[in-house]
Each structure stands twice: as structure tokens, then as C-alpha cells.
Amino acid sequence: xEEIFKATASIAVLLFGLFLHPASAQSIGKMQLSSVQSAHxxxxxEKSPSAANSQAEDELRKGTALTRKGLFADxxxxxxxxxxxxxxxxxxxxxxxxxxxGTNQFDKAIEILKTxxxxxxxxxxxxxxxxxxxGNGQEKEALASLEKAATITPQNEKLYLLVADACAERxxxxxxxxxxxxxxxxxxxxARLHYQRAVFLSQLDQFDYAKADFELAxxxxxxNDIGYVAAAHEALLDGDITNAVKIAHDGVSNGFDNPILxxxxxxxxxxxxxxxxxxxxxxxxxxxEKAVNERPNDAxxxxxxxxxxxxxxxxxxxxxxxxxARQMQPSQPSIYANLAKAYQRRGDSLRAQQAFAVLEKLxxxxxxxxxxxxxxxxxxxxxxxxxxxxxxx
Numbered sequence: 001x002e003e004i005f006k007a008t009a010s011i012a013v014l015l016f017g018l019f020l021h022p023a024s025a026q027s028i029g030k031m032q033l034s035s036v037q038s039a040h041x042x043x044x045x046e047k048s049p050s051a052a053n054s055q056a057e058d059e060l061r062k063g064t065a066l067t068r069k070g071l072f073a074d075x076x077x078x079x080x081x082x083x084x085x086x087x088x089x090x091x092x093x094x095x096x097x098x099x100x101x102g103t104n105q106f107d108k109a110i111e112i113l114k115t116x117x118x119x120x121x122x123x124x125x126x127x128x129x130x131x132x133x134x135g136n137g138q139e140k141e142a143l144a145s146l147e148k149a150a151t152i153t154p155q156n157e158k159l160y161l162l163v164a165d166a167c168a169e170r171x172x173x174x175x176x177x178x179x180x181x182x183x184x185x186x187x188x189x190x191a192r193l194h195y196q197r198a199v200f201l202s203q204l205d206q207f208d209y210a211k212a213d214f215e216l217a218x219x220x221x222x223x224n225d226i227g228y229v230a231a232a233h234e235a236l237l238d239g240d241i242t243n244a245v246k247i248a249h250d251g252v253s254n255g256f257d258n259p260i261l262x263x264x265x266x267x268x269x270x271x272x273x274x275x276x277x278x279x280x281x282x283x284x285x286x287x288x289e290k291a292v293n294e295r296p297n298d299a300x301x302x303x304x305x306x307x308x309x310x311x312x313x314x315x316x317x318x319x320x321x322x323x324x325a326r327q328m329q330p331s332q333p334s335i336y337a338n339l340a341k342a343y344q345r346r347g348d349s350l351r352a353q354q355a356f357a358v359l360e361k362l363x364x365x366x367x368x369x370x371x372x373x374x375x376x377x378x379x380x381x382x383x384x385x386x387x388x389x390x391x392x393x
Contacts, residue, residue, distance in 0.1 A: 056085035060092050067095050072102035083112075090116060097128060106136035123149035127159050131166040139175055142166075146182055154186040157193065164196050171331070173203040191221030195230045202237060210237070225256040232264045236271075244268035252287075262291040263301045266308065276312045284308055292321070299328040303335055310342050318342045333362045 063078030079096040086092050093112050100109035109132040116125050126149035133142035146163050153159060160183030167176030180197045187193055198213035214234035221227030228251030235244035248265035251258070269284035288305040295301060306321035322339045329335065340355035 053085050056082045057087075060086050060088065063092075063099075064095060067099055070102070072099040075099050076103070094125065094128070097132070101128060101132050101135065104135060106132045110136065123152040123156065123159060126152070127162060130163045134163065134166040134170060134172070134175065137170075139172075142175070143178060143182075146179060150182055150186060157183070157187055157190055159183070160187075161192060161196065164200075167200075171203075173200040176200045177204075189220045191217045191219075191224065191226045191230065194220065195226055195233075198230070198234075207237060225251065225258040225261060228254075228256055229258060229261050229264065232261065232268070236264055236268055241268050241272045245272060257290070259291040259294040259298065259301065262287040262294075263298070263304055266291065266301075267304050270304070270308055270311075281308070281312070285312070296324075297328065299325045299332070302328070303332070303338070306335075306342075307338055310338055310345075315342050315346045319346070331362060333359055333366070336362065 059078045060082035063075045063082060066072075066075035066078065076096065076099045079092055079099060083089070083092045083096050093116050097109040097112040097116070100106070100112070110129065113125055113129045113132060126145045130142045130145035130149065133139075133145060142163070146160075149156075149159055160179060164176050164179045164183075167173065167179055177197060177200050180193050180200065183190065183193045184197070194213045195217035198210040198217060201207075201210035201213065211234060214230050214237075217230035218227050218234070221230060228247055232244050232247040232251065235241075235247060244264060245268045248261055248268060251261050252265060266284040266288035269280050269287070272280065274280035274284065285305075285308050288301060288308060291298065291301040292305050302321045302325035306318045306325060309315075309318035309321065319339065319342045322335055322342065325332070326335045326339065336355045336359035340352045340359065343349075343352035343355060
């Protein structure tokens with residue numbers, strides 16, 4: 001078991017638990033709908049066709065229905081046909097921009113969203129615009145849009161979490177910390193914001209600083225899913241596997257079937273050394289299968305499930321889930337380490353060699369980043385170091 005899972009430690013750091021909409025559409029895996037965005041989409045379902053252009057109105061309804069299902073690429077042609085030709089021009093434009101963000105067409109989304117400023121209702125346009133700017137690598141503009149949205153709805157927790165999620169998608173954890181800090185200015189006791197801050201700090205190897213935010217998330221989220229997740233995640237990072245299993249078990253037993261909590265439970269059970277013949281192994285597999293079913297675009301859960309299938313000898317299943325994870329997080333070394341083993345055991349030496357080659361490049365790049373870092377200092381979101389820690393509340 002130790003050989004199978006020696007490359008899994010990084011999974012504990014990859015748990016991005018934003019707890020927004022467990023059942024929301026994520027067919028592309030790059031977008032989650034906020035409650036405000038969903039409200040716009042739902043409103044369109046009740047609109048009567050415009051007498052002036054019933055065909056365009058029909059296209060709008062079709063595009064809206066597909067958007068609600070998360071079928072962003074399919075929705076785009078319908079929304080394009082409706083945009084500028086329907087009475088609900090704002091809604092058509094907003095949904096089209098939403099689909100562009102969901103399919104990584106950030107320039108197109110930004111172009112549309114800029115025209116919607118005068119028609120904007122609340123902070124939703126600035127929210128989506130911030131996400132589009134992040135996807136487009138425009139940090140300054142993203143933060144400016146977020147600040148505008150925060151001025152309009154400062155207590156909207158989901159606003160900050162959605163923008164932080166966009167940072168996580170790009171693996172821009174430094175920017176993610178800046179986003180979370182804007183949120184914490186207005187929601188000092190938000191368990192979810194503190195948890196996400198802890199995760200970002202963990203990604204930057206700032207484990208000592210992350211610990212304080214994990215503890216705050218546990219405190220402010222006591223009795224809720226986020227409280228259990230934060231405590232279990234902290235225990236997993238600390239290497240306290242027994243406690244991680246206990247906390248995750250307690251959370252699930254209390255009715256919090258959160259997919260992030262299930263992923264932690266499965267990962268902790270695996271790292272406890274359970275063998276395929278033991279009941280704990282079956283429990284871990286069941287938890288991870290449920291987590292993947294609820295969040296199919298969660299790369300962390302896909303990796304963990306692929307690893308447990310590999311340990312159980314289910315090579316085809318292992319490869320299927322690891323390949324899905326690779327599509328979502330192509331720079332994650334543990335994916336290639338396990339893919340190489342799976343292909344090797346299946347007798348596919350060519351693909352095994354290809355996976356090993358990618359793993360070697362990723363490891364070399366990581367070694368170079370460590371070698372070129374100034375002294376023994378670690379990166380922080382403000383350009384600081386271990387001698388200049390992030391600002392904790």
C-alpha cells in the first residue's frame with residue numbers, strides 16, 4: 001500500500017471546497033452558477049415570446065435551458081442568435097457571457113459584459129467580469145471588478161468564493177489570497193472564506209499560516225459541513241490520519257454528505273494503510289465513488305478514486321478516472337505517477353513511458369523552482385516570505 005500511495009500526499013493540499021452548489025451544472029468544469037445568475041436564468045423560463053421576433057425569443061429560451069444544465073458550448077449558438085434581437089437583451093447578453101466564461105472564451109465574455117454595465121442589476125456583472133478577467137490573466141482588472149461588486153453587495157459570501165474558484169482553476173493561489181482577503185474585510189467570521197484561505201496558503205507551502213485559518217474555519221463553522229471539512233483537512237495535512245478519519249466519519253454520520261468531506265474520508269482511509277481485503281478499503285472506495293458522482297469535475301476526487309481502483313487491481317477504471325483528472329489538472333505529478341503504474345501493469349509500455357516522461361519534466365520544473373527561490377524563503381501572496389508572513393485575522 002505504501003508503494004501504491006506514496007505519491008498521494010499532495011492530494012490533501014488540492015481540496016478546493018467552495019461549497020456553493022453541490023448539484024450545480026459543471027459539464028465543462030470551469031464554471032459554477034451563483035444564486036443571482038441562476039435567478040436570471042430561471043426568470044427567462046417565464047417570459048412570453050415577443051411578438052416582434054418570436055424566433056429570437058425561442059432561441060433565447062433554448063439557450064437558457066441549455067445554460068441551466070451547464071451545457072455551455074451547446075447554448076452559445078442559440079444565445080448568439082438571440083442576443084440583440086430580444087426584449088430581454090440584458091439576460092441574453094449575461095447568459096451568453098456566462099457561457100463564454102464556462103468555455104474559456106474570456107475575451108468574448110469581457111466584451112459583452114462591458115456593454116452590460118449600465119443595465120447591470122446588482123453585483124452579478126462585476127462578479128462574472130472579475131472571473132473572466134482572471135481567466136484572461138488580467139489581475140488588476142479582476143480585482144477592480146471584484147472591489148466594485150463588493151461595494152454593491154459586501155455581505156455576499158458567494159461573490160468572493162466564485163472569484164476565488166476562478167483563481168483556483170488557474171492555480172493562481174497568490175491572486176486567490178488577495179480575493180479572499182477582500183471578502184474577509186466584509187465577512188470576518190466567514191468559515192468558508194477562512195477555509196479557502198487556508199487551502200490557498202497550503203498550496204503555497206505556508207502550512208503554519210494555513211493552520212490558523214483552518215482553526216478559524218472550524219470554529220466559525222462548528223456544527224456545519226465546513227467545520228468538519230476544515231478540521232478533517234487540517235488533520236490530514238498534519239499527518240494525523242486517525243483523527244482525519246474520525247472527524248470525517250463524524251461529519252458524514254451527522255448527515256453532512258459533502259463531496260469534499262467524502263474525498264477527505266476516502267483519502268484518509270487509504271493513507272491509513274487499509275488493504276483491499278479490509279472493510280476500510282471498501283468504505284474508502286464507496287466514499288470516493290459517491291464524491292465523484294456528486295462532483296465529476298473535481299480533479300482531487302478523480303485522482304483519489306483512480307488510485308484506489310489501481311490498488312484494487314481495477315486497471316481500466318483506474319486509468320479512466322486518472323485520465324479525467326489529467327484533463328482537468330495536467331500539471332499534477334501524482335496523476336502521471338499513478339497513470340504510469342496503471343499502464344505498466346496493463347502492459348501498455350508506450351503510454352507508461354509517456355506518463356513517466358511527463359512526470360520527469362514536472363519534477364524537474366519543480367526542482368528548478370525550488371533551486372531558483374531566493375534563499376530558503378517561501379512565496380507569499382504579498383511578495384513576502386516566512387520572515388514577512390501574510391496578515392492573519
